[in-house]
Amino acid sequence: MDRSRDEVWTECLGIIRDNISRQSFRTWFEPLRAVGLVEEGGEVKLTVQLPSRFYYEWLEEHYFGLLRKTITKVLGPGGRLYYDIVIERDEPAGAGHGRGSSMELPARQPANVPPPASERPPPADLPAGVTPPRPPAEARPDAGRPYRADAGRGAARRPAPAAPAAAEAAHPAHPFAIPGVRPIEVDPHLNDSYTFERFIEGDCNRLARAAAWSIAQAPGATSFNPFMIYGGVGLGKTHLIQAIGNYARANGHARTVRYVSSEMFTAEFVQSIQTNRINEFSQFYRGIDILIVDDVQFFGGKEKTQEEFFHIFNELHQQGKQIVLSGDRPPRDIAGIEDRLLSRFGWGLTADVQPPDVETRIAILNRRATDDGTRVRDEVIEYVATHVKSNIRELEGALIRLQAHAALTSREIDLDLARDVLKDLIKESRPQLTIESIQSVVCDYLAIPEDLVRARTRKREVVQARQVAMYFSKEITKHSLKTIGLHFGGRDHSTVIHAVRSVDDQIETDPSFREMVVAVRKKLELHQR
Numbered sequence: 001m002d003r004s005r006d007e008v009w010t011e012c013l014g015i016i017r018d019n020i021s022r023q024s025f026r027t028w029f030e031p032l033r034a035v036g037l038v039e040e041g042g043e044v045k046l047t048v049q050l051p052s053r054f055y056y057e058w059l060e061e062h063y064f065g066l067l068r069k070t071i072t073k074v075l076g077p078g079g080r081l082y083y084d085i086v087i088e089r090d091e092p093a094g095a096g097h098g099r100g101s102s103m104e105l106p107a108r109q110p111a112n113v114p115p116p117a118s119e120r121p122p123p124a125d126l127p128a129g130v131t132p133p134r135p136p137a138e139a140r141p142d143a144g145r146p147y148r149a150d151a152g153r154g155a156a157r158r159p160a161p162a163a164p165a166a167a168e169a170a171h172p173a174h175p176f177a178i179p180g181v182r183p184i185e186v187d188p189h190l191n192d193s194y195t196f197e198r199f200i201e202g203d204c205n206r207l208a209r210a211a212a213w214s215i216a217q218a219p220g221a222t223s224f225n226p227f228m229i230y231g232g233v234g235l236g237k238t239h240l241i242q243a244i245g246n247y248a249r250a251n252g253h254a255r256t257v258r259y260v261s262s263e264m265f266t267a268e269f270v271q272s273i274q275t276n277r278i279n280e281f282s283q284f285y286r287g288i289d290i291l292i293v294d295d296v297q298f299f300g301g302k303e304k305t306q307e308e309f310f311h312i313f314n315e316l317h318q319q320g321k322q323i324v325l326s327g328d329r330p331p332r333d334i335a336g337i338e339d340r341l342l343s344r345f346g347w348g349l350t351a352d353v354q355p356p357d358v359e360t361r362i363a364i365l366n367r368r369a370t371d372d373g374t375r376v377r378d379e380v381i382e383y384v385a386t387h388v389k390s391n392i393r394e395l396e397g398a399l400i401r402l403q404a405h406a407a408l409t410s411r412e413i414d415l416d417l418a419r420d421v422l423k424d425l426i427k428e429s430r431p432q433l434t435i436e437s438i439q440s441v442v443c444d445y446l447a448i449p450e451d452l453v454r455a456r457t458r459k460r461e462v463v464q465a466r467q468v469a470m471y472f473s474k475e476i477t478k479h480s481l482k483t484i485g486l487h488f489g490g491r492d493h494s495t496v497i498h499a500v501r502s503v504d505d506q507i508e509t510d511p512s513f514r515e516m517v518v519a520v521r522k523k524l525e526l527h528q529r
């Protein structure tokens with residue numbers, strides 16, 4: 001064999017890249033690594049490592065034909081592709097591996113185009129003692145059956161909720177209810193309209209949507225636990241994580257679902273401390289079947305809350321309950337959260353959502369208009385979709401504005417109306433923050449008169465505000481260090497470098513400082529919407 005495994009795989013990737021969208025390539029093929037290449041009995045076996053079973057199922061289901069052709073082209077008719085799957089933690093007994101170990105899982109022979117993964121028997125050629133990947137949830141015999149608290153993997157047995165007394169025991173009390181007085185239904189805090197039916201799938205969210213769908217069929221029983229979605233503002237994270245809860249509740253796959261933002265969780269926790277009810281708070285969250293926590297980055301710097309969440313997380317995970325999280329960035333980039341918690345966020349599956357392409361934007365607008373019972377011409381939909389690009393919330397906002405104007409003025413929604421009504425939005429669909437606006441947001445948050453950050457003063461709190469404003473100016477604007485310095489009373493570029501380093505250092509070492517930076521960042525993002 002004259003070529004190395006990496007060379008062979010790079011050649012394969014080149015062919016695959018030319019045959020699928022950029023987004024799909026990034027999602028499904030970029031994370032894969034070649035880990036072996038051997039020639040044996042007239043066959044050339046290339047082994048590729050997959051990050052999870054989910055990848056295996058997805059590749060087999062969607063890219064089998066392409067992979068077969070590619071391997072034959074690169075390695076000839078004797079070419080075979082083998083998968084090496086990294087086993088997630090807590091695999092069912094039988095797999096016998098911990099996190100990070102792997103198993104050899106031969107891909108199906110190229111001659112057979114396999115039926116969908118859900119209809120296939122387990123591959124017969126697995127090495128002894130290796131458990132085949134679980135079929136997708138919809139194919140499992142338990143899928144679709146009413147949820148039972150004691151049916152899950154490792155779940156503690158609980159009384160069946162038939163008799164009133166049992167029902168009371170089965171309902172975790174609301175943290176702020178009077179315990180023992182009456183059973184209280186857990187309010188899931190879900191928005192009914194955040195469903196899978198209303199969620200438009202595109203390259204931008206395919207992995208996240210597919211994983212969310214699997215989880216909703218069998219919460220706690222897939223290897224995607226926890227499941228974390230991350231991505232920018234208004235890209236559908238909340239919609240998707242709530243869709244899991246809505247679907248699981250509607251189909252009897254979970255009895256108690258709780259959606260909570262990390263800020264709300266923190267507020268409830270603080271309140272429970274103030275009212276001496278930490279135990280109730282903790283019991284309540286430990287009894288939830290699907291816990292959905294939005295915007296986990298706001299746990300940053302809140303050490304006590306993190307600790308409480310850590311214990312709740314562990315308990316739920318051990319009981320086989322489902323945990324679903326969202327954040328504005330991947331776990332490794334979240335500041336101010338303890339490593340032990342961050343590493344848990346990455347235990348299951350993390351999937352990102354990206355800004356939608358124009359086709360997906362058109363589909364979202366069409367769907368939204370149909371749901372609202374409004375007729376909007378194709379040319380108007382296309383006009384809005386091509387001009388409003390940055391996020392889906394803005395896209396929906398544009399449509400709502402059009403609908404409102406048309407209703408108030410009894411006009412039809414046509415291109416003229418769209419141009420007229422949306423001209424300000426379209427001109428500056430994402431206002432760029434200037435150095436001055438950053439100074440203003442930072443000073444407003446820290447209660448410092450704005451002109452002081454440009455003045456000569458070295459008072460401690462002014463220096464802090466100045467450094468934070470410099471830090472964000474460097475991060476957000478495209479200005480050079482020199483220009484940034486000039487906007488801060490004519491300081492030179494080395495002062496800006498020093499400010500950025502100093503802020504970075506303090507983020508690392510000072511939790512309350514870190515919390516302040518996170519809060520300022522959120523304010524700045526609001527100004528960009």
Ligand SMILES: Nc1ncnc2c1ncn2[C@@H]1O[C@H](COP(=O)(O)OP(=O)(O)OP(=O)(O)O)[C@@H](O)[C@H]1O
Binds near residue numbers: 199201235364
């Ligand atoms: N793929 C989609 N199909 C249909 N509607 C969508 C889609 N993605 C987002 N939306 C809609 O866009 C709006 C914003 O979505 P959502 O609140 O879920 O975004 P987010 O990523 O959680 O934003 P933030 O980070 O600001 O909380 C919602 O009304 C949601 O229903």
